Each structure stands twice: as structure tokens, then as C-alpha cells.
Amino acid sequence: MRVLVVGARPTGLTAGVELARQGVEVDVIDKRNAASTWSRAVGIQPLSLELLQASGVSDALLSEGTKFHSAKLYRNQSLLTNLPFAVPGEDISFVLGLAQDRTETHLRDALEKFGGRVHYGLELLKLEQTDKFVSVLLDRQEQALSKVEFDYVIGADGTTSTVRDQIGIAFPGFDLPGQWSIADVDAEYWTHPDAFTLCQVDRGNVAIVAPLEENRYRVIATAPDALATLPLRMDVTNVRRAGAFSISIRMAETYQKGRVFLAGDAAHCHSPVGGRGMNLGIADAADLAQRLVDGTGEGYSKHRRAAGKEIIGKSEQARKVITSTNPVIRLGTYVTLKCRSSDLI
Numbered sequence: 001m002r003v004l005v006v007g008a009r010p011t012g013l014t015a016g017v018e019l020a021r022q023g024v025e026v027d028v029i030d031k032r033n034a035a036s037t038w039s040r041a042v043g044i045q046p047l048s049l050e051l052l053q054a055s056g057v058s059d060a061l062l063s064e065g066t067k068f069h070s071a072k073l074y075r076n077q078s079l080l081t082n083l084p085f086a087v088p089g090e091d092i093s094f095v096l097g098l099a100q101d102r103t104e105t106h107l108r109d110a111l112e113k114f115g116g117r118v119h120y121g122l123e124l125l126k127l128e129q130t131d132k133f134v135s136v137l138l139d140r141q142e143q144a145l146s147k148v149e150f151d152y153v154i155g156a157d158g159t160t161s162t163v164r165d166q167i168g169i170a171f172p173g174f175d176l177p178g179q180w181s182i183a184d185v186d187a188e189y190w191t192h193p194d195a196f197t198l199c200q201v202d203r204g205n206v207a208i209v210a211p212l213e214e215n216r217y218r219v220i221a222t223a224p225d226a227l228a229t230l231p232l233r234m235d236v237t238n239v240r241r242a243g244a245f246s247i248s249i250r251m252a253e254t255y256q257k258g259r260v261f262l263a264g265d266a267a268h269c270h271s272p273v274g275g276r277g278m279n280l281g282i283a284d285a286a287d288l289a290q291r292l293v294d295g296t297g298e299g300y301s302k303h304r305r306a307a308g309k310e311i312i313g314k315s316e317q318a319r320k321v322i323t324s325t326n327p328v329i330r331l332g333t334y335v336t337l338k339c340r341s342s343d344l345i
């Protein structure tokens, strides 16, 4: 069996690792010329660690990441409460914090250990399938186009997925109004270097701070300037990168057409509230890889769409409560987060 994975970020790399680990010939391609050093996701959920255990990736992540056992909840400058990440009845009490580019480095190392490789600078342009194989047209920069055949193709190529477009799968949903922002900063002083912090500020805005490493933090806000939205003191010495982004809530109408599958952001996208996007992609990829190995790929779409629907529903519910301009609804933040504390970044 020969599989092409399009996209070499958390979802595609996980699919590559899990297939290569089980002896499948897999090629992972990405149109970028090199690995990204820009991290979006920070929180790695215990389920992702469990799924990446067999490959040895979990041990690598645990050796570098920081275990966060709780989140602090603020209303402007007032600390309201400390929310533990414990799941009742389960032996889960932490979220692992690690910059996404580091998570991807460990996945790539594992892929190479199992004999796979990421081909950077290789873009999928077109895709056609028969009931026996999938034929793809690839563009290697400054080289001739190549047409190659695979048994299966996995589209892990993000929200603007070419694979999804090529097989004509709709991506219904809606776009949230306004812009959110992100800043990756070095700071000499921050109140909670060992916890995630969520600050509710005026007009329904929220700022979230996640420690990345010693004196390095990720700030995400529901307004266009992340640092300006943060109501607490942070002594920033360097802004490594800052930017604004918009949010869409969407899900592919199916995750499979014939021999072509979608996983990760190519299949679903939602707000960063709950920090589930990357984790959902890792779970899609692990499930799909196992199904391709077992020959049960047909059940993938139904199973993972149900999981995606549930997570997106929870994330949206939490986003609406946390960012509500209605003070009565906002009062539900503590209860919402307490119920979903293991989902919170």
C-alpha cells in the first residue's frame, strides 16, 4: 500500500508517523519550502499523548513540554478562581504545554525514524481517482511537474484544502465577525508563568496567556491587538511575532470520497477556545492511519465527523459564554469552564 499525505503539520505528520510505524509506504508533502517556526497550538491534550505513545512521540513531547495542572480565570484585574484540569473518574490532571513547531519537530523525527520523510516545496495541484488508485499532479518548484499514483491520499492541507476542492467536498459553516489576534513574546515578568490564564475584559473581549518556555508567552485575544487587550502586567522585552486572524466555524460534509480522505483543519475548523484544533487533527490522523492499515477506512468519516461535531459544539458553547456581552450569560463562565476544564488551553 502506498499513501500520499498532503500537508506536513500536526495532522499530516501524525498520519505519516502512524502509517510508517506500521510498515506502510508513505510520502508526506508540503508546499512550504521548510518546516514552519510559527506556532499556533500550545495545549496538548492527554488523549493526543495516548495516541502518540506507540511511536515514542509522547515521551519526546513530555520530556520537553510543561505540564499545566490548572488555569487562572480573571475578570479584568481581579483573579476570580483557579480551575484544575482534572477529569472526574479519570487519571487525567494536566494539559501539556509546548509550542506547535516543537511538537511538529518531534513528529518529523519519528517519521524519519520509521523510514518516512517530509518532501518540502512540493505542492499538490490536481487529483483524480479511479476505483483502483489516485493520480496526483505535483509541482516541485523550479522542476518539471510530476504525475504519480497512490493507493490512497490523505488531505491534511488545512482550511483552504486543495484536496477537498479537487474531490468536490463542500465545507459549510460560517465566519465569525471581527478579528482575533495572537502575539508570541519574550517577557521578563508575567504573573502566572506556570499556568494558563484567561482574562475576561470589557465588551465581551477575552485575552488568554499560555506559557511556551521560560520567559516566552503566547497571548491570544478576541480583539485585533492581543497585548493591548491583556489587562494584567506583562513586561514584554521582545515581540517575536504578532498578527490578527479571523475565525471560521466549518465542517466538511464528508471526510471521504473513494480513496481520498480529509483530516484535521481540512475537515473542520473552529475557534481556539478550548485549544482542540490540533488535538482533533491528531486524533483524526491516528484513527485514519489505523483504519487504512486494518482495511476499515469506510467507517472513518462517520466516526470522526461525530467526534468533530461534539468538540466543535463544546468549543462554540464555551466561546459564546466566555465572550458574551451579557453579564448574566458571562456569569456562566466558571461553570462552563469547570465542566470543560480539561478542554481549556
Ligand SMILES: Cc1cc2nc3c(=O)[nH]c(=O)nc-3n(C[C@H](O)[C@H](O)[C@H](O)COP(=O)(O)OP(=O)(O)OC[C@H]3O[C@@H](n4cnc5c(N)ncnc54)[C@H](O)[C@@H]3O)c2cc1C
Binding pocket: 006, 007, 008, 009, 010, 011, 012, 029, 030, 031, 032, 040, 041, 042, 043, 044, 100, 122, 123, 124, 125, 156, 157, 158, 159, 161, 162, 163, 182, 220, 245, 263, 264, 265, 266, 272, 274, 275, 276, 277, 278, 279, 280, 281, 345
Ligand atoms: C491562534 C491559534 C491558536 C491555536 N491554539 C490551539 C491550541 O492551543 N490547541 C490546539 O489543539 N489547537 C490550536 N489551534 C488550532 C491548530 O493550530 C490547528 O488546528 C492545527 O494547526 C491544524 O493542523 P493541520 O495539520 O490540520 O493543518 P495546518 O496546520 O493548516 O497545516 C496544513 C499544511 O498543509 C500545507 N498545504 C496546503 N495546501 C497544500 C498543497 N496543495 N500541497 C502541499 N501542501 C499543502 C500547508 O503549507 C500547511 O503546512 C490554534 C489555532 C490558532 C489560529
